[in-house]
Amino acid sequence: MLSFYALFYKELLRIWNGGIQAVLAPVLSTLLYLLIFSHMLEQQTEIYPGVRYTAFLIPGLVMMTVLQIAYSNSSTSLSASKITGNLVFALLAPIAYWEFFLAYVLAAVVRGLVVGTGVYLAALWFAQPPMQFPCWIILFALLGGALLGSLGVVAGIWAENFDQLGGYANFIVTPLTFLSGAFYSIHSLPSFWQQVSRLNPFFYIIDGFRYGFFGVSDISPWLSLAVVSGSLLMLAGFALALLKSGYKLRL
Amino acid sequence: MLPAVDVRKAHKRYGSLHAVDGVDLRIEQGEFFGLLGPNGAGKTTLINLLAGLARPDSGQFSILGHDVVKQYRTSRRLLGVVPQELVFDPNFNVRETLRLQSGYFGLRHNEAWIDEVMHHLDLTDKAETNMRRLSGGMKRRVLVAQALVHKPPVIVLDEPTAGVDVELRQTMWRFIQQLNRDGHTIVLTTHYLEEAEALCGRIAMLKQGRIMALDSTQNLLGSMAGVRVRLKLAGALPAALLPQIAEQTGEDYLLELPSYQSLEPVLAELRMDGVEIKEMALEQTDLEDVFMRVVGRAC
Ligand SMILES: Nc1ncnc2c1ncn2[C@@H]1O[C@H](COP(=O)(O)OP(=O)(O)OP(=O)(O)O)[C@@H](O)[C@H]1O
Numbered sequence: 124m125l126s127f128y129a130l131f132y133k134e135l136l137r138i139w140n141g142g143i144q145a146v147l148a149p150v151l152s153t154l155l156y157l158l159i160f161s162h163m164l165e166q167q168t169e170i171y172p173g174v175r176y177t178a179f180l181i182p183g184l185v186m187m188t189v190l191q192i193a194y195s196n197s198s199t200s201l202s203a204s205k206i207t208g209n210l211v212f213a214l215l216a217p218i219a220y221w222e223f224f225l226a227y228v229l230a231a232v233v234r235g236l237v238v239g240t241g242v243y244l245a246a247l248w249f250a251q252p253p254m255q256f257p258c259w260i261i262l263f264a265l266l267g268g269a270l271l272g273s274l275g276v277v278a279g280i281w282a283e284n285f286d287q288l289g290g291y292a293n294f295i296v297t298p299l300t301f302l303s304g305a306f307y308s309i310h311s312l313p314s315f316w317q318q319v320s321r322l323n324p325f326f327y328i329i330d331g332f333r334y335g336f337f338g339v340s341d342i343s344p345w346l347s348l349a350v351v352s353g354s355l356l357m358l359a360g361f362a363l364a365l366l367k368s369g370y371k372l373r374l
Numbered sequence: 375m376l377p378a379v380d381v382r383k384a385h386k387r388y389g390s391l392h393a394v395d396g397v398d399l400r401i402e403q404g405e406f407f408g409l410l411g412p413n414g415a416g417k418t419t420l421i422n423l424l425a426g427l428a429r430p431d432s433g434q435f436s437i438l439g440h441d442v443v444k445q446y447r448t449s450r451r452l453l454g455v456v457p458q459e460l461v462f463d464p465n466f467n468v469r470e471t472l473r474l475q476s477g478y479f480g481l482r483h484n485e486a487w488i489d490e491v492m493h494h495l496d497l498t499d500k501a502e503t504n505m506r507r508l509s510g511g512m513k514r515r516v517l518v519a520q521a522l523v524h525k526p527p528v529i530v531l532d533e534p535t536a537g538v539d540v541e542l543r544q545t546m547w548r549f550i551q552q553l554n555r556d557g558h559t560i561v562l563t564t565h566y567l568e569e570a571e572a573l574c575g576r577i578a579m580l581k582q583g584r585i586m587a588l589d590s591t592q593n594l595l596g597s598m599a600g601v602r603v604r605l606k607l608a609g610a611l612p613a614a615l616l617p618q619i620a621e622q623t624g625e626d627y628l629l630e631l632p633s634y635q636s637l638e639p640v641l642a643e644l645r646m647d648g649v650e651i652k653e654m655a656l657e658q659t660d661l662e663d664v665f666m667r668v669v670g671r672a673c
Pocket residue numbers: 374388391393411412413414415416417418419420458
């Protein structure tokens with residue numbers, strides 16, 4: 124367990140040494156989203172009764188940040204170590220595959236939550252969404268961060284160079300986050316696209332997270348919880364199996 | 375006594391390439407062992423298999439009796455590896471790098487030993503310098519330090535002196551020899567054969583994934599019994615001596631003789647033919663000669 128702790132600490136120290144821009148950059152881009160979308164759409168749209176569009180938008184943006192940051196943290200850290208070769212230091216050490224997995228995923232969750240909190244605090248300047256059920260908020264933030272942290276681990280193992288890694292982000296992660304209902308309720312979509320959205324696990328993360336704020340959601344938070352936990356278990360199992368086999372890491 | 379390193383019937387293929395082709399190797403505790411071979415011979419691959427960095431197709435590997443797959447936690451604690459590639463994590467400085475490495479091995483209060491290792495490798499001044507800002511030779515020294523943080527009884531160094539300046543190479547060897555005297559087993563690969571000759575008690579020569587020679591350094595040198603004579607002549611070599619030629623460029627000859635006793639007949643032959651000797655030198659066999667004979671090309 125000490126080895127796990129050291130690897131986890133290494134990931135945090137890496138982020139810390141990277142400096143404050145790691146938090147500021149995502150906060151800035153979220154503020155830009157808010158500035159543009161809320162101005163354009165504030166008058167036209169009221170998605171949930173009595174909730175201003177800007178307020179509606181904030182949980183979605185916060186969760187989108189958590190997901191993207193968690194994913195990029197574990198995927199870039201792992202693939203950079205693998206591609207530049209310094210992963211050898213961890214591979215030489217008596218670290219079990221599950222300790223390895225936990226360290227990367229927990230670091231991704233921590234970073235996702237820290238930046239997500241930063242974005243949330245900055246967004247409060249625009250609008251103040253209520254917080255009906257903080258437990259759901261925290262639960263979905265943790266699960267979402269862990270799910271994308273695990274996905275990042277898989278991507279980091281898989282990618283053989285940075286172009287491939289960029290490809291995964293552009294063709295898989297970004298479309299899934301944007302089509303997750305972060306900016307809208309899926310009830311405002313044509314029914315075909317509603318059905319498609321239901322195949323996207325990210326939709327359940329955002330919907331469940333938003334339920335924690337407004338107490339209203341497109342589908343039951345319990346269903347979201349089941350889908351998200353199930354996805355996490357499957358993905359974590361897959362990542363653990365890859366790590367255990369040494370796939371692309373121990374040649 | 376358990377062997378420090380035990381490799382049995384090791385095979386590793388990369389596609390159609392047989393990188394390690396049936397290696398059996400036993401290295402005893404306390405040895406200073408040399409693993410030599412030309413580029414691509416499979417030295418690094420063999421080390422990777424021992425360290426668990428690569429998965430074998432077949433074969434068994436153990437460090438001090440601990441299987442490197444089944445008992446990987448113990449076997450990795452017993453092993454320190456200096457990788458051949460100059461790898462480093464640009465996010466950290468030297469001290470952080472060494473602390474983290476200690477942590478990976480479950481060591482929390484390792485500051486005293488880290489300081490000592492840095493001192494021996496002349497890194498103390500650079501302790502707070504980011505890895506990115508170190509010169510190549512300094513990065514190499516950090517690699518050595520990283521392999522030593524957990525005081526492993528078995529230390530494998532894959533070309534530790536490539537790119538390290540002469541003075542530091544001396545300091546580094548003194549430190550490694552000190553560790554060897556303190557009971558650590560050392561396994562070394564290098565392309566500097568004088569280094570291997572001076573340091574290693576036993577040597578294995580690898581070629582195309584196979585061990586071509588494995589013996590004490592003395593026996594290997596002794597196996598090249600005989601004398602080599604370099605001659606610069608004022609005329610052609612007498613016909614009777616032609617079978618003795620090992621190398622020839624113009625009227626410069628290198629003759630290989632079975633022993634010192636055969637030297638006198640050669641000189642007599644030259645005198646009889648009236649060929650004047652302009653220069654003459656006797657050459658010691660060194661590891662390079664052995665290597666050339668065993669492996670068939672330069673290291
Ligand atoms: N990951 C890999 N994938 C494919 N082939 C590999 C891989 N690693 C090594 N090889 C091949 O295996 C052979 C042995 O390589 P290895 O690195 O073990 O040689 P070496 O003896 O260490 O050489 P050098 O003195 O140059 O370090 C080489 O032909 C190399 O191309």
